[in-house]
Amino acid sequence: MTYWKVRPYVLTAGRTRTRQPLLVHTLVSVPHYDAVFASALLPEARTLYEHARRAARSVAELSAVCGMSLGVTRVVVDDLAATDRLLIHTDHHNVDFRLLERLRDGLRKLA
């Protein structure tokens, strides 16, 4: 766990936006694990990299296992992806938007 005086904005150099949309359920994975690369990473990125290495993980999952806020996780994932060390699975073709909309409408009725 990071020391409490290390504020979250320092971990991301103040950035909150990512180059590509990273949703909570976006899956990321490590294509080729590189131990040397891992050892050179900052602690947060290293834990994240190690966790994503075993299997494809969602952003939300990584945030939880690494003990980082979602905002920080997103930027760390994005930075790793920018170096091609992390693969972001962006295909949302299997998402049926009509189904989701109907689901949403149904939930609204319930609420």
Added chain:
Amino acid sequence: MRIMASAYQMGSHLEAVEADEQDPDRLERLYRIDHANTRIRRHAENLQVLLGRRVEDANPQTVPLVDVVRAASSAVEHYPRIRMGHVLDLAVVEFAADDVIRVLTELLDNATRFSPPTAPVIVSAFITEDGGVLLRIEDAGVGLHPDHVAQLNALLGGRPLSPAATLDPAAHLGLAVVAHLAGSHRLRVTLTNRPSGGTTATVLVPGALLCEIPTPAGPDPATPSPVWPPPPRPVPGQAGVPIPPPPAWPPPPIAGGTDPWSTPMATPPDSTHAPTVRLATLGGQAAEPQPSGGLPRRVPTSVRDDPAAAPPPPADPGAGSPPEAWPDETAAFAAGVSDARTTSDEGPQR
């Protein structure tokens, strides 16, 4: 003090909100508030230092150098320009970590403030041959006035400014904080101009203030340490090593109660670290028994030495208790021993 406490509070509230915020814009604004609050905290802490008070840290802990650097950056206005160079995997011990962070904060603040707004400030940490760590902050600023370098280094070295000094002490409050903290922890802080332009600030942290980075499990035992002794206690029992001392000790508690094992007197305050494995394995003949809360476990093993250990009690308690209590004590002691024997038969022993 109150400003500091409020800033600490606000910091923890902000952290909770930041963790929940999913909107990048709002998160960015929260970061700005957090950043401002962190700087308020820093200035409040610095005032304490300048007043000669020690800044109390509610939860001191060993901090890895990487985190020392980042914690220091957190309170610097232009923190995004700070780049981390090579920082080795060591940590600063808990009683000094916060002060090293404060020192580094002020030096980083100077470096970022007096260098071009686009130029990075690089901070790195190297080990020195005498086991200390050299923190190095390099900026690409205009550098210091040659006259001032010597004066500032004198200030940082804890020497009073000479009357001829052209420095305005009020303009260097940050360095005054650094000098103060450096003095109390024997840090060596120096500023040098680089011929190529820019200034390098170095902090030499003595080896005594350094340690290995605690493993993830490490920081936890630090807080619940009172909880930790119990787990090892079963071990002496399992070891099955005869420990003669305990039988000598039940008598005093017996005088006060019928159940020797539940008597609070059986656990003097100094006994918390007594029941170690080492005592059980090495201290078989130890003359100074350390009674403890672990008695129920340890006594079964002592029963083996019963014939040898039983005699001492008559001599012992006589000194500490009135003679009329004596028969009761022996009876209770015998009861205790038989109790112990039964428990040992059911046996945690094997």
